[in-house]
Amino acid sequence: MSPGRDMGYETSLFELFWSFFRLGLTSFGGPAMIAFIRRMAVDRKGWLDGRAFGDGVALTQVIPGASAMQMAAYVGLRKRGLSGAAVAFIGFGLPAFLLMMALSALYSQSHAADAAVSAFSGLQAVIVSIVASAAISFGRVYLRSWRDWSLAASAALLFMLQVSPIYVVVISALAGFMLYGKLAGVPMPNRQAEACQSGITGRAAWWILLPVAGASVLLRYCSPQLFDLASLMFRVDLFAFGGGFASLPLMFHEVVESRGWMDGATFMSGIALGQITPGPIVITSTFVGYQVMGVSGAIAATLGMFLPSFLMMVIVYPYYRRLSQSDVFQTAVLGIFSSFVGLLASVTLRFAMETPWDPARIALAAAALFALVKGTDVLWVVLAAAAISVLLL
Numbered sequence: 572m573s574p575g576r577d578m579g580y581e582t583s584l585f586e587l588f589w590s591f592f593r594l595g596l597t598s599f600g601g602p603a604m605i606a607f608i609r610r611m612a613v614d615r616k617g618w619l620d621g622r623a624f625g626d627g628v629a630l631t632q633v634i635p636g637a638s639a640m641q642m643a644a645y646v647g648l649r650k651r652g653l654s655g656a657a658v659a660f661i662g663f664g665l666p667a668f669l670l671m672m673a674l675s676a677l678y679s680q681s682h683a684a685d686a687a688v689s690a691f692s693g694l695q696a697v698i699v700s701i702v703a704s705a706a707i708s709f710g711r712v713y714l715r716s717w718r719d720w721s722l723a724a725s726a727a728l729l730f731m732l733q734v735s736p737i738y739v740v741v742i743s744a745l746a747g748f749m750l751y752g753k754l755a756g757v758p759m760p761n762r763q764a765e766a767c768q769s770g771i772t773g774r775a776a777w778w779i780l781l782p783v784a785g786a787s788v789l790l791r792y793c794s795p796q797l798f799d800l801a802s803l804m805f806r807v808d809l810f811a812f813g814g815g816f817a818s819l820p821l822m823f824h825e826v827v828e829s830r831g832w833m834d835g836a837t838f839m840s841g842i843a844l845g846q847i848t849p850g851p852i853v854i855t856s857t858f859v860g861y862q863v864m865g866v867s868g869a870i871a872a873t874l875g876m877f878l879p880s881f882l883m884m885v886i887v888y889p890y891y892r893r894l895s896q897s898d899v900f901q902t903a904v905l906g907i908f909s910s911f912v913g914l915l916a917s918v919t920l921r922f923a924m925e926t927p928w929d930p931a932r933i934a935l936a937a938a939a940l941f942a943l944v945k946g947t948d949v950l951w952v953v954l955a956a957a958a959i960s961v962l963l964l
Contacts, residue, residue, distance in 0.1 A: 582618065582650050584658045590616070591643050591662035595850055604639035604851070605631075612646045619649055626891075633894075633904050634887050635811045636880030637818075637851040640664055644884045653779065653885060660881050667850025668857055668873055674844045675861035675869060693960025694843035695836060696932040697939045697953060699922045701846060702819065704943035706915035713908040718750045722906055726913030730820060731920070733828065739910055740810045747906015748899060779885065783878065790871070797871040800863060803830075804856050804875030809883075811853070818853045818876070820918040832863050835925035846953045853877070931963055 594611055605628060612618045627645035631638040640660060647659025714720050722743055729739045791798040803825055811818040819842065826832050841858035848854060853876050860872025887894065894900050926932065939952050
């Protein structure tokens with residue numbers, strides 16, 4: 572019998588933190604991180620059985636935020652309640668934050684060096700391939716009928732017309748209800764038949780909003796600039812349905828197009844750094860915060876980006892059984908998933924327009940897209956592209 576299944580064994584908060592911290596050091600590949608969490612929590616430690624873990628995966632698919640981070644919180648929540656969720660969530664994300672802070676500082680100091688310019692110039696082309704491969708991957712899952720394709724195309728068009736992605740998400744949810752409303756019992760992708768049962772009460776979960784609200788008021792009074800940065804990232808993550816990649820078009824629109832805090836090439840360099848560090852791609856928010864307001868900006872942007880993922884998990888979790896049985900909820904989320912594919916497709920085009928193309932970059936992007944579609948780990952693709960860029964570009 573594994574330790575987690577021994578009724579006399581109580582998993583400590585430190586064990587939860589350290590287990591997820593070690594996992595966070597070595598977890599690359601975006602959504603693939605969920606597989607590593609399952610290997611640790613189910614197969615090695617026996618903290619959850621396969622069915623309970625599957626319930627958590629289903630829950631992360633119907634709420635906004637970074638899905639891998641939310642799975643870490645879910646495991647901690649099932650083992651030790653709110654405190655367990657907090658330490659697992661922090662432990663899993665801390666390595667990525669520390670590494671991105673170091674890389675952001677290094678980028679600020681050395682991005683004008685010849686080797687760095689070559690590496691990031693080549694990585695711009697590879698980022699286009701990475702986002703394109705994500706659009707292809709999610710499109711295979713979510714686009715199965717003319718309704719799905721219609722919503723995806725409409726979302727792509729709205730985004731290209733510079734409509735705020737937040738509005739696109741809301742419109743898509745309403746359109747999903749209208750298009751799928753008569754299809755009672757439409758199955759969600761990978762949806763489990765049984766929803767997870769709550770180990771905490773909804774009222775207890777809402778108490779965590781009080782210190783968050785208090786800190787927000789204090790930050791707004793002490794530093795309006797930091798508050799603006801943190802609240803922007805908070806809104807981005809709150810509407811990022813479909814996982815970390817969904818934050819990219821939202822963040823790009825707000826940071827580059829709406830506020831002009833940096834140009835597209837710099838933003839894409841941040842995405843590249845996010846791909847070569849462990850953890851979710853939304854750690855790009857740390858890079859953005861550092862470039863805008865230094866260390867304090869990096870901390871504020873990171874907290875703003877990750878708090879919604881945590882809050883949504885612990886607040887929605889007690890109500891998930893009732894929510895998952897609602898046809899209204901199911902159809903709205905189907906619309907959001909379809910629009911997510913459209914947003915990825917449109918941001919692929921926008922990133923492509925920001926990239927200075929030449930035969931070498933075209934070949935590099937094509938090779939990267941082929942490798943990613945064939946299942947090559949994104950870490951190796953990014954590292955190989957950086958090395959090739961330094962040598963050839």
